[in-house]
Amino acid sequence: MAQDKPRIILRTEGLANPRALKTYIEHAEGYTAIKKVLGGAVTREQLIEEVKASGLRGRGGAGFPTGLKWTFVPQSDTGPKYLICNNDESEPGTFKDRHICTVNPHQVIEGMVLAAFAIKANKGYIYTRWEFQEEIGYLVEAIKEAYAAGFLGKNILGSGFDFDLDHYSGAGAYICGEETGLISSLEGKKGQPKVKPPFPAVSGYLGRPTIVNNTETLANVPWIVNHGAKEFRQYGTEKSPGSKLFSISGALVRPGVYEVPLGYPFERLVQEECGGYLPGRSLQALIPGGASAPLLTPEEVKGLTLDYEAMASRGTMLGSGAIMIIDDRQVLAELLKVTIEFFAHESCGQCTPCREGTGWLNNIMDGVLGGTAKPDSVERMRTVAKHMGGKTICALSDACAMPVTSYVQKFSGQLQAYLAQAAAAGSHVK
Amino acid sequence: MSEATQGSVETVTFTLNDREITVPKGTTVMAAARLKDVYIPHFCWHPGLKIAGVCRFCLVKVDNRPKLEIACNLTATPGMKVSSVLPEVKEAHKWALEFHLVNHPLDCPICDQAGECKLQDYYMEVGKYKSEMDRPKVLKPKALDIGSELVLDTERCILCDRCVRFEEEVTKTGALGIFNRGDRAVVGTYPDKKIEHNYQDNLVDICPVGAFTSRDFRFKQRVWFLKDKPAVCPGCSTGCHVDVYAKPQVRSYFRLKPRESAVNGFWMCDKGRNTYKHMNQEQRLRFPLVAEGSVARRKTTVDEALAALVGRLLAANKEDVALLVSAQYTCEEYKTLFDLFVVKLGVSKVYQWREPTEDLKAFDGLLYRGDHNPNTRGLSEALKAAGLPSEVNNGFDELVRQAPPLVIALGPEVAFQFPSLPAQLKQLEQLPFVSLWTIDGAAANYAGLKHLLPMKGFAEKRGHYLNFEAKVGELADPFPAGSDDARDVTEVVAALGDLFAHSL
Structure with a gap:
């Protein structure tokens, strides 16, 4: 029987000097996985197979199988290939990758060496959002240590395998967390997603094959190499194996970042890890996977487990694991306005439905809260959101449309109250 | 199947709106639709540019795929079934347009694009009508x-x-x-x-x-209010295919636009766009001007002007007659001119009239060439056919030096490409008699030019140019001339030929 609460990622959390290379080596099997792989005990193909067998899914939000993604790099191509760690963590409500950078950055670096070996990349970048200045410092320090110890650079551990790793940061934009937006930014261009196909695995950074993996995803790889896919699968569910970091915020006694197995009951996370709700507060709505995830009602939250399938069955998503507790004191209409405003501000502006749709929804919400919106505005928001979905290069348009749709469907009462008030006062636009 | 087996190009066959279409492998659905005259609405896609995929208008439905996809970035694969007309696709088009119009100012009444605006076209075609x-x-x-x-x-x-x-x-x-x-x-x-x-x-x-x-x-x-007809730009030796936009009822030309062709792709240069202006009333020579004997130069009819010219020609020895020919007329005009003057009348002095500052080798790498004449090749070939030296040269100075008693000069049509023209016209004023055939109204300012014949512009006549690489550009569908007295060289030569026949 596996441990109830595995430590796959946050292995050095709580230790003195958790970020130090020494700590990682002494307490978290640090850099033993690359010794195993680069020492020849595991071939490139075996490594990919093991990660595929582990069922590891991308932890950035989309949940795409990691091992499968690696196989998309055309191995007939002998030119340069790139590995990028997506440490942009821009989804509102998410703060788990910065926690990894704070407590265990070396495991990300080791994961990158392994992933790079798997896809035959000799150059990698960690792309961190601008706002994480402290964490950027931790990463740069860790990279320096790893180079000094011979875990990065030319001929790592005498294996003949070269892997150079740099850190890069954009100017701070939500859309640079989308992998092709990130690549544009890394290329020195305006951070906007690229039309697909071609996909980055075939034509990414500088037009070369590129794999972009999330920080947490990469941090899983050393553990899988050391312990095997079978042991990894002892945690989590059939379709969502392993552990997951959840960044949980809101009116809780101990909000924060927690590593629990996928499939963990939501209520248990709230009660055991987070110490329950703050006194006198109760759940009004739940945002289970970042600002772009459809909201759940307290009724829908009953019996909710934290895995990809349970979320999908309720019409929402696990996303990056950003759980936001919306308690009964929050004004949902204002929350919706803030959410829409965020996406309207962050839309890169290239696809018409997103550029115009996010701004339009924001415009309507201004009217709703300001008492100038027409009485049928809620219905209008529903239609606008509907036609913004699934029609753009990246998912930002959907990310704005989904919460709007769920809000209008499940919580329209508050919006209607605003509209009724405006109608009674005669202030709405006729 | 026959298409697929012909030639070496690999093809794919797929279905678009229930119609089987065979196109070269790698063709996108949008490009295939364009090849087969199926219209999929779009804003950002352009056949001469790379794919941006941002307007999200060209959405189509592919059988057995959950989401609508953009036709511009969708490569056709064998057996693929695509629809651009299903109700869900039409609905998507309606909304794509609605999003485009959300912040559009709708100032169509004062917008120059009105009438040829894709927003307007699509509004009529797929608009929601109720915003x-x-x-x-x-x-x-x-x-x-x-x-x-x-x-x-x-x-x-x-x-x-x-x-x-x-x-x-x-x-x-x-x-x-x-x-x-x-x-x-x-x-x-x-x-x-x-x-x-x-x-x-x-x-x-x-x-x-x-x-x-x-x-x-x-x-x-x-x-x-404009009517457009195809023509060839006379601005340089590239000879871009163009459409000329005019309002014939008021004899005004307004603009040139490029017409897609192998010569110029989709583009043309700004200099070339200005080559309509000389055909407008205020710039063109609208009637003949003739000075005869002691009578000062005056406006005459074309018949009078031609009769006067024939009179002079009959009185002259063929050795006294010279032709000065710019490279801005059609192959047909050169042929009839040389047939009459060189072959029939035995004139042997033919000088090429070129701009002295031109740099024949210059090329901007895109379209614009240093040879600012549309038919240098055509003139050379016509000279050769007439048994005359045909290599490109500038004979203007030599003509002035020789100062023959009777000169027939075919002036450049696009005067702004001849910066030395004012100086050259001054020199021609000094010669005993020059019959200048031109569309350039500024020529009338040179009182010493005794015989001016108004010519048609390139959009007003039929004929061909040969461009720098001898590709044929056709003037096939002329507008009525901007002045009743304007003639092309062929018409003038035919009338002169008739007059000669009657006189001999």
Whole structure:
């Protein structure tokens, strides 16, 4: 029987000097996985197979199988290939990758060496959002240590395998967390997603094959190499194996970042890890996977487990694991306005439905809260959101449309109250 | 099947709107649709530019795939079944257009694009008619001075990115970018920079809306009053295929636009666009001007003018007659001219009239060539056919030195490409007698020129030019001449031939 609460990622959390290379080596099997792989005990193909067998899914939000993604790099191509760690963590409500950078950055670096070996990349970048200045410092320090110890650079551990790793940061934009937006930014261009196909695995950074993996995803790889896919699968569910970091915020006694197995009951996370709700507060709505995830009602939250399938069955998503507790004191209409405003501000502006749709929804919400919106505005928001979905290069348009749709469907009462008030006062636009 | 087995090009066959279509492998659904005359609505896709995939208008449904996909970036695969007409696709098109119109100012009554605007066209075709937008619009900068030929209205702009790609891919200047994000995004130049190249008006052409307007054309005419006919640009030896836009009932020309061809692709240069102006009333020579004996130069009829010329020719020895010929007339005109003068009348002094400062080898790498004549090759071939020296040279100075008693001069049609023309006309004034055939109204200012015949412009006659690489450009569908007295060389020569026949 596996441990109830595995430590796959946050292995050095709580230790003195958790970020130090020494700590990682002494307490978290640090850099033993690359010794195993680069020492020849595991071939490139075996490594990919093991990660595929582990069922590891991308932890950035989309949940795409990691091992499968690696196989998309055309191995007939002998030119340069790139590995990028997506440490942009821009989804509102998410703060788990910065926690990894704070407590265990070396495991990300080791994961990158392994992933790079798997896809035959000799150059990698960690792309961190601008706002994480402290964490950027931790990463740069860790990279320096790893180079000094011979875990990065030319001929790592005498294996003949070269892997150079740099850190890069954009100017701070939500859309640079989308992998092709990130690549544009890394290329020195305006951070906007690229039309697909071609996909980055075939034509990414500088037009070369590129794999972009999330920080947490990469941090899983050393553990899988050391312990095997079978042991990894002892945690989590059939379709969502392993552990997951959840960044949980809101009116809780101990909000924060927690590593629990996928499939963990939501209520248990709230009660055991987070110490329950703050006194006198109760759940009004739940945002289970970042600002772009459809909201759940307290009724829908009953019996909710934290895995990809349970979320999908309720019409929402696990996303990056950003759980936001919306308690009964929050004004949902204002929350919706803030959410829409965020996406309207962050839309890169290239696809018409997103550029115009996010701004339009924001415009309507201004009217709703300001008492100038027409009485049928809620219905209008529903239609606008509907036609913004699934029609753009990246998912930002959907990310704005989904919460709007769920809000209008499940919580329209508050919006209607605003509209009724405006109608009674005669202030709405006729 | 026959198409697939012919030649070496590998093909794929797929179904578009229940119609089987075979196209070369790698063709996108959008390009295939264009090849087969199926129209899929779009703003950002342009056959001469790379794929941007941003307007999200060309959505189509592929059988057994969950989401609608954009036709411009969808490669056709064997057996694929695509629809651009299903109700869900039509609904998507309606909404794609609605999103484009949300912040569009709808100032069609004062917009030059009105009548040839894709927003208007699609509104009629797939519009929702009842707009859902009832909120204040986003306002953006208007009437921006962005280049010598251009005015930009960022509020009308739908951010299709065509202009940005044109500047990156075609002129390679990268002069334009899209700045800011979301619904605050605007197209523009970099700080303190303007667009300075010779291809600016292509931005007006490819702009599907009225964001880029032409300084030359704006506020002059509603496009639905214009008639367009195909022609060939006379501005240089590339010979871009063009459409000439005119309002024949008032004998006015308004603009030239490129017509897609193997010669010029989709583009033409700004210099070439100006080659309609000399055909307008205020610039052209509208009637013959003749000085006869002691009678001062006066306006005459064409018949009188030709009779006077024939009289002079009959009185002259053939050794006294010389032709001065610019390379801006058609192959047919040269042939009839040389048939009469060289073959029949035995005139042997034929001089080429070229601009002395021209640089024949110059080329801007895109379209514009240093030889500013549309038919240098045609003139050479006609000279050769007439048994005369045919290599390109400038015989103007030699003619002036020889000062033959009777000169027939075919003046350049596009005078602005001949910066030395005023000086050269002054020199011609000094010669005993010059019959200048020209469309250039400025020639009338040279009182010493005793015989001026008004000519037709390139859009007013039939014939062919041979461009720098001997590709044929055809003038096939002329507008009525801008002046009743205007003739082409063939007509003048035919009339002269008749007069000779009667006189002999």
